[in-house]
Amino acid sequence: MKNHLDKEKFVPLKDIGVKIHLWEPRQNYLIWGAGINASKIYLKFKKFSKLKNLIGFFDNSKKPIQKFYGKTIFDKKSLNETLKKKKKILIVKSIPFLSNSTFLNYLDDKIKSNCDISFIPISFFYRPEAIVELTNAPLMQYELGSDEYLSFEDAMERINFVEKNYPDIFNIDLSGSKDPFENPNLTKILKKLDKFTFITLHTNINNENNLKKINQLAKIKKSIQIVIIINEINLKYNPVSLNTIKKYISKISKIRKINIFLRIRYDNYNLFPKLKKNVFKYCLNKVRIIEALGYINSYENILNFITKKKWIDKKSEIESKLIPWRLKDYIRKSQFHKHKPCLCQRIFPVINFNGNINVCHLYDKTNIVSFSKTLSKKKLIRNRYNSNLCRKCQKFALHRLDIDILNR
Numbered sequence: 001m002k003n004h005l006d007k008e009k010f011v012p013l014k015d016i017g018v019k020i021h022l023w024e025p026r027q028n029y030l031i032w033g034a035g036i037n038a039s040k041i042y043l044k045f046k047k048f049s050k051l052k053n054l055i056g057f058f059d060n061s062k063k064p065i066q067k068f069y070g071k072t073i074f075d076k077k078s079l080n081e082t083l084k085k086k087k088k089i090l091i092v093k094s095i096p097f098l099s100n101s102t103f104l105n106y107l108d109d110k111i112k113s114n115c116d117i118s119f120i121p122i123s124f125f126y127r128p129e130a131i132v133e134l135t136n137a138p139l140m141q142y143e144l145g146s147d148e149y150l151s152f153e154d155a156m157e158r159i160n161f162v163e164k165n166y167p168d169i170f171n172i173d174l175s176g177s178k179d180p181f182e183n184p185n186l187t188k189i190l191k192k193l194d195k196f197t198f199i200t201l202h203t204n205i206n207n208e209n210n211l212k213k214i215n216q217l218a219k220i221k222k223s224i225q226i227v228i229i230i231n232e233i234n235l236k237y238n239p240v241s242l243n244t245i246k247k248y249i250s251k252i253s254k255i256r257k258i259n260i261f262l263r264i265r266y267d268n269y270n271l272f273p274k275l276k277k278n279v280f281k282y283c284l285n286k287v288r289i290i291e292a293l294g295y296i297n298s299y300e301n302i303l304n305f306i307t308k309k310k311w312i313d314k315k316s317e318i319e320s321k322l323i324p325w326r327l328k329d330y331i332r333k334s335q336f337h338k339h340k341p342c343l344c345q346r347i348f349p350v351i352n353f354n355g356n357i358n359v360c361h362l363y364d365k366t367n368i369v370s371f372s373k374t375l376s377k378k379k380l381i382r383n384r385y386n387s388n389l390c391r392k393c394q395k396f397a398l399h400r401l402d403i404d405i406l407n408r
């Protein structure tokens, strides 16, 4: 039966970009950047044996001639030395927000006139990412006593499904409604992962055990990003002193560079100056602080607010008042982008703790099919395409409700 919402303009969800295993680098190339994105690109190039012509990485903020995955990270001086001998070079940009001319400004005029330089942005590649939930926090009384941690076997079955069906997978986010660090199988799971799979783990710093564990996990798997979530409310109820945070963050930063995401809301922005002053300044060369605006969790609540003109419950109403941007203004702005593709379609599949596969990570209750090890990718994609939710979501342009993009 035809979906009645098909009459509305619908931008189909589809894979975008060149699949890395089909890409042939016919000339020498350099990866611009030596951070998380560069790491993801490198792992996939290595998996599909595309490293023959890679001359190294470029990051002018690094000390000269450091190594990244055993390859040289050039700074401005060493890059100019190397490019002097090249006639042609392709730059794979892992830093999406820097322009090509920024790179060209690092080069001597002679090189610019003698060497044929071309660029490929990271968005050129197909970069699927997936979410596999490892934990569950029962919310309702009747759910108490239900499982809170995914078993090792179930976790591996789901992760293997993703790795097999999405060989180009750029990142798997191991998350859950409870802190994934609390899953007792986490270490075992990380040890079993494909070495070419990049992993992101979210945790919070209001638990000293989690802070201790970061050090152990960072040693087990090299290609891992640990995102630390800071929430003043949690810290208030589960106090960990700034000194304890400082102790662990400086230890972790000795092992690897870490990203700390500060999701800014009206109830936590007071905390950031304190953290910056007391904690981060001691390990700034290894800690990257990313400040981002807070969002309303679960777009179902927004959809409900738009259609019924009221918040579904008190919690969503309170949350809506904590975000530091005006929802109505941005919903209006996103209408102008309605015809453009969905911004989060790259992150798929999203496998919930209870084995439901969601159409995307923005909505909680969007089961399109239940996970089973015999599930085919074809069925997964078909169900996703037929999701009524996508049509409803696009009707109100919520598929483009991304503050950073709308502010550009």
Ligand code: SF4
Pocket (backbone or CB within 6 Å): 013, 342, 343, 344, 345, 359, 360, 361, 362, 363, 389, 390, 391, 393, 394, 398, 399
């Ligand atoms: S529900 Fe909306 S945001 Fe999610 S995948 Fe569908 S169109 Fe994109």
